[in-house]
Amino acid sequence: MTDHGGLLGTGSASWGQPAELVLDAAGAVMTCTRPVPELLGGSAGELRGRELKSFLEDPSAWAELTEGTEHGRRSSGRAVLRRAGGGRVDVDVSVFALTGGGEAHFLVWLVPAVGAELEDELGMRVALAGGGVLASSPRAQQRLDLLHAAAVRVGGSLDVARNAEELVDLLVPVFADLGAVDLTEEVLAGEEPGELTADTSLRRVAxxxxxxxxxxxxxxxxxxxxxxxxxxxxxxxxSVGIMPDLSGLRRAAARDPQRSRLTLPEAATSFLALPLRARGTVLGAVPLWRTGDRVPFDRGDAALAEEIGSRLALGLDNARRYTRERRTAEALQRSLLPPPVVRLTAAETAGTYAPAGTAAGTGGSWYDVIRLSGVRVAFVVGKVAGRGVNAAGAMGRLRSAVQTLADLDPPPDELLSHLDDLVTRIGEDEGHRAASTVGSLHGATCLYATYDPVTGQCLIASAGHSGPIVVRGHDRVADDVELHPGPPLGGGTEPFEPVELLLRPGDVLAFHSGPLTAMTRSTERDLERTREGARTAAGTDRPLGDVGHRLLARLREHDREEDLALLMARVDRVPADHTAFWQLPADPSLVAHARSLVSAQLADWGLDELGFATELIISELVTNAVRHAGGPVGLRLIKDHRLVCEVSDPSQSQPYMRRARLSDEGGRGLFLVAQLAHRWGSRYTPGGKTIWTEQPVGSS
Known part of the structure; x- marks a missing residue:
């Protein structure tokens, strides 16, 4: 092996490792490491359930050893063990009280004392093992302290890199002079580790x-x-590999510079390679070196490193799984959100999603931008309870429900009332499911706002959600919009009260998901940075996407307990000469006049190619309004990327399209309108209803 610079395996010998036992509150053995049966006699199965004090020559010594133990503190002493098969041995005993609230109550390490002779079989094993395994007591105690420190520090973090850093900080310089942790890219990405090949990419993470x-x-x-x-x-x-002598490795490295960079610092005198394996797969490796005149690594060191490495490997795998869960939740969350930047005539928007520092806070925040009829737009922001993929899935259901209701175009307060009823019904229908899936919708918050770029009117209503920040473009002063939020969704106890704002071109609205619980310092910091971003965006032509990108970078400077969704909207107005409005009495003879008005306006806008179809649409809609609803009849045209035609009347009877039979004299009007228009629909107004159509303009 040394000819090609290989490592010496440790074999199967385990004698000389500290015997480790986990005991319950009564002091009975729950589980133990491999050296325990050799030390106490019998098999692991025979030891399980027996009280440790039954092996002590003086059972009262157990009470003395456990007296005064506290979480994280150690109680030590010397005791005499009586082996199950006969014989006695002096041991150094260390007892630690465990945290966590489970059945495991004590962690105990037993190390044979220096000079103790084990009778019968045990004595022969000590003689065969030699002094290289059973070191002096200033060394056994050091290894015991190292194992205790590993139990406390290694593998407890859910961050892969942090676990690796904890290990090398623990081992260097106490156990080795140089140390590193190398992990596969799959582990770092939270993916399932693949087959380890010679070309597998590793990264040095600590x-x-x-x-x-x-x-x-x-x-x-x-x-x-x-x-x-x-x-x-x-x-x-x-298995752990050790090289007490590096001469063979240096000869091999001379022929292969890559191996030299991998395993051979110039000052190194001995080398230990610790594979990191968990659940049958290789996660990476821990290379360790000693330098100078320090004692070379031996088999006892290998056994100790293997014990510590198993803790790290398990912690790394748990962190990897946690990383995968978190990234899955974040990916699902992002896939359910709209594009970060949306440009409409009504507004330019930039959405930002900042994940939480842990998976427990990821998955509940969301925003949306919904195009409404009449070149209007809706801004939505909300937060659902729960965490992870369950919360992200609930958020997707809530967002779909809001989009469906928005298609009916009700006012914000009415939309939230329907949404509240829907959440209540879902909770009743799915009451048999786990609270983690149902509770995500119940108690969710939602803010819904509509903006009309023709009038500048903005209506906002909230279900348990804090109001947005508004920054006026002319002075860049940031103010909180004062709302009277209704209860969170699913409460169904109070009506939702809308608030009206008048916005001008260049004004910025900043919506934020906010916390479900009380405000924290982290939340206050996020809101202040949101205000700064909104002030930067107000009254300038700077792309809002750039502002959002820089804001996200600042938000990521600190971890947060809950994820955060931000939506900034810089509003605009439709130019006055791009709209036309007429009000007509309910007189059938004026239908022809309405067609003439529309034809002239289209000619003025240079949209003569839309004249024939638009005249037919207006003729059908005005005729229906005069015949079925009475007057006055409002007629409005809006020139945008699409031509919008709106006919309003005082009736709140909604029209619907049906397929007329051959014998019917009427019933084909809306069918004709649907064929001529790109989209059409109807919405309620305070004074009745409005039927609208959209037709593409030019290449749009």
Whole structure:
């Protein structure tokens, strides 16, 4: 092996490792490591359920050892163990009280004391093991402290890189002089680890040097590299490899500079390679080096590293799974949101989604921009309860419901009333499901606003949601819109009260999802940055997408407990000469006059090619209004990317299209309108209803 610079495997010997037991509150064995049966005698199955004090020559010593133990503190002492098969052995005992509230109550380590002779079989094993495994007591205690520190510090974070940093900071310089952690790209991305090959890409995610800087001749922090066949073989084998003498490795590295950068710092005198495996897959490796005249790595060091590495591997895999869950929730969340930048005649918008610092806060915030009839637009922002994919799925259902209701074009307060009824009914129909899926909709908040660029009117209503920030373009002063929010969705106890604003070109509205709970310092900081972004966007021609991009970068400077959705809208107006309005009495003879008015206006706008179809549409709609609704009849044209025709009347009876039979004298008017227009529909107004159509203008 040394001819090609390979590693020496540790074999199967485990004697000399600290014997580790997990006990319940009564002191009974729940689980134990491999050295325990060798030390106490019998099998692991026979030991399980027995109280540890039954092995003590003086059972009262157990009470002394556990007296005064607190979470994170250690109680130590010396005791005499009676082996199940006969014989006695002096041991150093360390007892730790565990946190977490589970059945496990104590973590116990047993280390044979120096000079103790085990009778019968145990004594022979000690003699065969030799002094290289059972070190002195200033060394056994050091290993015990290292294992305890690993139990407390390693693997507890849900951040992959943080777990790796904790390990090297723990091992260097106490256990090694140089250390690094190399992980596959799949682990870092939260994906399932694939098959490890010689070309598999690894990244060095953590390094530590006992003295000075990290050596430049080996791969540095953040570098990517691939492993060779020899290293792949060792990692896939799964056992710790040690090289007390690096002469063979130096000869091999002289022929292969890549291997030198991978495994051979100039100052190194011995090397240990710790594979990181979890659930049968290779996650990466931990290379460790000792330098100078320090004692080379031995099999006892390998056993200790393997014990610590197993904790890290499990922690890394848990962090990887957590990363995958979080990224899945974020990806689902983003896929359900509209494009970040939307440009309409009514407004230019920029949406921003800032995920939470943890998966527990991701998945509930959302925004939307909905194009309404008559070149109007709706702005929506909200937040649902819950977390992860459940909250993201509930958000998608809520957003779809809002879009469906918006297509009917009701006022904001009426839309929220319908949405509240819908959430209440969903909760009743799905009451048998888990609260995590149903509760996401119940108690959700939503703010709905409509803006008309012809009049500048903005109507806003809220279901448990805080109001937007408005910045006037002429002075760039940011104010909070004062609302009287109704209850969150699903409450169904109070009506929703709308608020009206008059906006001018260049004014900016900034909507934010806000917290479901009380305001925090993080939330206040986010809102202040939102105000700064809105002030930057107001009254300028600077693209709103650029402002949103910079705002997102600032929002990502700090972690937040809950995700945040922001929507900025810089409003505009339709030029006055792009609209025309007439009010006509309910006189059938004026239908021809209405056609003449429309034809002349289209000619003035240079839209003669739309004249024939538009005259037919106006003729049908005005005739229906005069015949079925009475007067006065309002007629409005809006020139935009599409030509909008609107006919208003005082009746609130909604029209519907039907297929007329051959024997019917009427009933074909709306069918004709639908064939001539790109889109058509009807909406209620305070004084009746408005039927509208849209026709493409030019190439739009």
């Amino acid at each position: 390094v530590a040097a006992g003295e000075g800087l990290w050596p430049g001749e080996v791969y540095a922090l953040g570098e990517r590299f691939s492993i060779g066949n020899v290293e792949r073989e060792h990692l896939c084998r799964g």
